[in-house]
Amino acid sequence: MLTAMVRYLCGALALCVACGSALAADSPLLAYGARIAGDDARTRVVIEFDRAPDFFVHYVADPVRVIIDLPETSFGLKEEDMEARGLLSDIRYGAMGAGSSRIVLTAKEPIEVSLAEVKPDEDNKGFRLVLDTERVSKKQFADLIDAQKWTGSVVAAKTGRVTAPEPKTENGTFVVAVDAGHGGIDTGAIGTETKTVEKDVTLAFARDLVDHLNRRAGIKAFLTRDGDEFLSLPQRVQIARRQSANLFISLHADTLKQRDIRGATVYTISDKASDHLAASLAERENLSDTIAGVALSNEPAEVADILLDLTRRETQAFSVNLAQTIVSSFEGQINLINNPHRYAGFRVLQAPDVPSILLELGFLSNKEDEKLLVDPAWRAKLSELLAGAVGNYRTATVANGG
Numbered sequence: 457m458l459t460a461m462v463r464y465l466c467g468a469l470a471l472c473v474a475c476g477s478a479l480a481a482d483s484p485l486l487a488y489g490a491r492i493a494g495d496d497a498r499t500r501v502v503i504e505f506d507r508a509p510d511f512f513v514h515y516v517a518d519p520v521r522v523i524i525d526l527p528e529t530s531f532g533l534k535e536e537d538m539e540a541r542g543l544l545s546d547i548r549y550g551a552m553g554a555g556s557s558r559i560v561l562t563a564k565e566p567i568e569v570s571l572a573e574v575k576p577d578e579d580n581k582g583f584r585l586v587l588d589t590e591r592v593s594k595k596q597f598a599d600l601i602d603a604q605k606w607t608g609s610v611v612a613a614k615t616g617r618v619t620a621p622e623p624k625t626e627n628g629t630f631v632v633a634v635d636a637g638h639g640g641i642d643t644g645a646i647g648t649e650t651k652t653v654e655k656d657v658t659l660a661f662a663r664d665l666v667d668h669l670n671r672r673a674g675i676k677a678f679l680t681r682d683g684d685e686f687l688s689l690p691q692r693v694q695i696a697r698r699q700s701a702n703l704f705i706s707l708h709a710d711t712l713k714q715r716d717i718r719g720a721t722v723y724t725i726s727d728k729a730s731d732h733l734a735a736s737l738a739e740r741e742n743l744s745d746t747i748a749g750v751a752l753s754n755e756p757a758e759v760a761d762i763l764l765d766l767t768r769r770e771t772q773a774f775s776v777n778l779a780q781t782i783v784s785s786f787e788g789q790i791n792l793i794n795n796p797h798r799y800a801g802f803r804v805l806q807a808p809d810v811p812s813i814l815l816e817l818g819f820l821s822n823k824e825d826e827k828l829l830v831d832p833a834w835r836a837k838l839s840e841l842l843a844g845a846v847g848n849y850r851t852a853t854v855a856n857g858g
């Protein structure tokens with residue numbers, strides 16, 4: 457335990473030693489090589505960088521994860537070199553917020569990082585980050601989590617995002633938050649045919665939709681993310697609320713086991729899922745924060761608040777209204793799934809006061825859908841129809857004093 461702490465301090469020292477070089481270079485770090493070796497007792501992860509990386513290691517429980525926070529890093533790693541083995545069941549890496557990247561090691565059993573150090577390569581070409589993980593008892597892992605509690609605020613700061621100041625919305629401007637699903641370390645689904653990555657599809661659509669919305673008088677749309685970065689699900693909700701959004705639209709293009717299923721689906725939030733497909737999709741979407749190594753916080757108990765409950769119910773009615781408006785504007789124009797309005801417990805749709813929908817544009821598991829999802833003409837057509845639906849929804853709610 458003590459040795460582990462001492463070694464972390466060494467990690468922190470390495471951090472300071474590296475500061476000079478990291479600051480001097482404007483370009484992101486480059487991770488160009490990796491290897492993972494070991495068995496069920498200990499597993500070593502070695503990652504090669506062009507410069508000495510400044511890093512920070514911490515643990516997250518349920519499931520057991522080791523998080524390695526890094527400055528902005530471009531990962532030029534071969535997928536097969538980062539394949540999980542030994543004690544590890546999954547390895548993810550990618551961008552987090554601005555200027556930071558992350559590696560998440562998910563373990564099959566409780567583990568401890570017994571060594572974490574940066575060494576220069578023998579040939580002086582670069583630096584190696586060496587992490588040794590060892591199996592520990594549940595109790596030892598719980599102690600590790602407890603011991604790092606004092607760094608809680610640091611962790612929050614690292615994963616947090618500086619949100620833009622609240623804009624002064626002109627009177628009557630209808631503000632729409634457009635949320636490109638996934639991003640950074642969380643790639644989302646991957647297309648079966650051409651390996652299309654969901655986070656890229658959603659961002660391309662989100663940008664296009666914002667353009668189409670902003671062409672309409674009285675509507676001001678903005679993106680929750682405008683780059684390949686990770687946002688936690690609560691952060692997405694928070695960004696929409698801070699900017700006083702009147703609507704929140706989260707865009708996705710997931711995969712299903714049933715490859716023949718295709719077409720767009722509009723989801724709204726509900727405690728009880730409309731069907732099995734909706735329930736499993738929400739379950740997978742809600743894993744986004746786990747993939748990125750964000751510890752799920754115990755949300756404050758707001759349940760007893762009657763006013764909030766009323767707001768929620770009203771918001772939900774607006775969300776359902778929007779979903780129906782979108783479905784009818786897509787009908788005959790865009791391929792829809794059977795029962796295109798479905799509902800489930802999506803965490804990203806949780807804003808109590810912002811009507812929110814999640815739109816599955818189509819499925820990357822379906823050949824035909826995948827072709828459409830990367831087609832700019834189809835994207836433009838869908839964006840225009842969607843912007844039209846938002847316009848109709850706005851007119852209807854304004855007429856009803858909403």
Ligand SMILES: [Zn+2]
Binds near residue numbers: 708709
């Ligand atoms: Zn998704």
